[in-house]
Amino acid sequence: MGDNTLVLGHRVSEWCGVAPVLEEDIALANTALDLIGQTTLWLNLAGEVEGAGRDADALAFRRDVKDFRNLLLVEQPNGDFGRTIMRQFLFDAWHQACLSALCESEHEGIAAIAEKSLKEVTYHLERASDTVIGLGDGSDESHARMQAALDRLWPYTGEMFTSDDVDQAMASAGIAPDPASLRPVFDERVTAVMTRATLTLPESDFAHKGGKTGKRHSEHLGHLLTQMQWLQRAYPDATW
Amino acid sequence: MGDNTLVLGHRVSEWCGVAPVLEEDIALANTALDLIGQTTLWLNLAGEVEGAGRDADALAFRRDVKDFRNLLLVEQPNGDFGRTIMRQFLFDAWHQACLSALCESEHEGIAAIAEKSLKEVTYHLERASDTVIGLGDGSDESHARMQAALDRLWPYTGEMFTSDDVDQAMASAGIAPDPASLRPVFDERVTAVMTRATLTLPESDFAHKGGKTGKRHSEHLGHLLTQMQWLQRAYPDATW
Amino acid sequence: DPQERAFQERIDAGGKIEPRDWMPEGYRRTLIRQIGQHAHSEIVGQLPEGNWITRAPTLERKAILLAKVQDEAGHGLYLYCAAETLGVSRDELTRDLLCGKMKYSSIFNYPTLTWADMGAVGWLVDGAAIMNQVPLQRTSYGPYARAMVRICKEESFHQRQGFDVMMKMANGTKEQRAMAQDALDRFWYPSLMMFGPSDENSVHSAQNMAWKIKMNSNDELRQKFVDQTVPQADFLGLTVPDEHLKWNEDRGHYDFSEPDWDEFFEVLAGNGPCSADRMEARNKAWDDGAWVREGLMAHAEKKKSRALAAE
């Protein structure tokens, strides 16, 4: 969870100062801010569970590509604003479903973070839905760009619902939901929004994988880390 | 000298695989290769003169922005191909004049590197001149783009001919030419090429400064270094 | 002119002018320019800080910086709204910015080169901005004065955060201290320039003072800024890059060197170190975003006509 919010928060923050309208500058900064805040909570918790003395900053700034466990979707480059907002919508739709389920986690720490995050993410989802609808059902050009964004990003959604042994163990223990169980809520939301946005969901259900497991990220994550981790890597002895 | 070739070599190498025609892919890779080769020679020499045990790699990969002594021109982003080739031409025109003078240096090591580099750079200059002429005196669009590139980059040429105490001391000792003395050769070449390219030199002779002295680089160099130095910074104990 | 006299008397009596009130054309035009430039400064001011958001060294610092940049965009929004009450649209103002007709604060034409610059911008640039803005809370134009109240509150928060970054750097490793000193070296004079050249002999300036659009002289505010900032630099253990800087017992103020006004006018003429970069970034953002603005507009139209059809 923390890697997802970290990487997506970083991507969204790349828009700083260059959004299409001032209101979007504010909204994107706000989204990034929420995501980074959630990152701190999740990664601190992860550090505690690990018990090796690493805090959120150590986890965020001192791991290389292979050790990241984020969805491939969130590391995809911003592209145009349409692709950014489509990525946001697809992530938010999953994120909300996931957090809702995590509120019921047997693990108190997880449930607490989920509850706090859910409010923020519900707002993100509302906003992203509206923008996707506005641009999808907008001008010919905005419609075409949004359809292209959807086609491009759709193959990265399937990974959200795959599970491995860890996922299964967590589901059995009541710590986290079975990823596949989130699919219906996600599909319902996505279908409803795409209908109003007059956009067509791709027929292929091919799914890229390898981000969540860390087995094969895309080439983009490494470039993101060169920026994100620069100061911590260049000045390992400093405190900031 | 080594910082100039290092930074420009890096910039040119960013074109890898995405040039407008295959012949340019080859030419740009070749230019970058020559520049990186020259960098190794210059920075190894600089390390020897410094006498602190730093080799070319240590100088290239372990210094931060403030310690770089390159012209602001070479750290400017690639922009479109027109801006890249205009930057190359302006640099080559100065570089050739400078290397020609350095062949006469009292310092044998410097003279030897200059002589070796001069052949390569003479070829770069020929090639860049031809391309600037071809695109300047090409279609309306290519003409407009080349004029825009010239207008944008011209304020970064003045810095080539400024001098400080170090420059003066080197000139007196016969180690390096007085920077100002290179201006006539540069101006002649540039004027000749721009005439054939049907491009107009900007009237203002305002010059940005601060790269050569390291006092005030542009924001672009720092981003370049995050990429260039990533592996050395992330894995300081490794050999490659 | 009795109308003008009444207007001036109301200002002299400490009254506020509101959007529907009569006002002299010069007053309106000057305010539009001033508020517009201020708004543009908030917008362009996102860029030098945005330059380090993706490289912020900790999650907390990243969050603080994001919050700050978000505030700046918010300030831009209030200010454009204030300007709109004077009969000029945000799009018009934006177009004037993008073609270079309107200016923004010259300070944002300087680059941010190390993380210490995030400290220096907060400490010095926001510090100077506050010095300029606090008196404007009492400016005669109501919407502007009210916007300033909100903005000043947030700015002083930013300044404290900037000083905190600076403190961490000044008390950090050798490299961090060097960055802190270098940031002060680079931002000191540009910060002094933020108050503008001496306006002792400017008639223009006298009129603006009478209208309470301008509340203090540039030199007065600059002196105040120096007096406030030098002890802070001392506290940080950093050296202000001015060999003539000295406490003057008689005046009860610091004596200090003037910034290089030639540089200031070069920056104003578009030759600042980052002027071209900033304009390029804003123009690109605007051009790239055209389809989004048009798309959203088209959607709004569709919704409206659907609603009409449903009536």
Next chain:
Amino acid sequence: DPQERAFQERIDAGGKIEPRDWMPEGYRRTLIRQIGQHAHSEIVGQLPEGNWITRAPTLERKAILLAKVQDEAGHGLYLYCAAETLGVSRDELTRDLLCGKMKYSSIFNYPTLTWADMGAVGWLVDGAAIMNQVPLQRTSYGPYARAMVRICKEESFHQRQGFDVMMKMANGTKEQRAMAQDALDRFWYPSLMMFGPSDENSVHSAQNMAWKIKMNSNDELRQKFVDQTVPQADFLGLTVPDEHLKWNEDRGHYDFSEPDWDEFFEVLAGNGPCSADRMEARNKAWDDGAWVREGLMAHAEKKKSRALAAE
């Protein structure tokens, strides 16, 4: 058909077909497809390595990588020239690549994620490519055979350099060794796929063998590659990610697991991990470069008409 018989006899006798010679339409079409795909592979193949040029860890490594990528562009150029002798232009071939009609080697749809991948690409990918290409030096079409001679010489140089990077990584720090193993894990099966699915029962394939466009069966080359590579992996102290890998005394070859051919067909269908990225990069390069190509063409026209006018 006596013409076709004569053609086949000439090939059987080890003769070369040259551009002006008569040839069956199927021979021409197959060659265009094969040479074109090979050329495209060289071009697209620049991207996964270009991905690390700006992050190369030393000046020497950066130079070696640049030289390699330059060679690849050069190979692309020879091959497009060879294809042009068959009556198809480089622009036509490029357009077919960009719209997805023509393919390139599926291996380039896999990402390069660490510096060790620069080693793995040289060692495994170039290794497999050479295994494919060496026999093609004896292919029946003259221009293609001659291009292959040049290319093979350079490729084997690249392979040695790749192995050298791999060796440095395998003998480096703990992190470097982990990167080396991870690179082998990710590139092993995609390298095996480079030889294509088993073609035992393909008629198509038999015809190409007769024409000496294809010199060996896919399985034969794959086996050769495995036999050559496994001892090298042992030498590096790395583990081939195949639990069924075992030396088979009887066959005198290694037994090994088949790659996941479903994955292969997905990649072929455009669903490789980087397929969309690669096509986007090439399309962008082509579109962004349109003005350059048009500008240079316009200049050439101007020069020609000036030269004519001067006559």
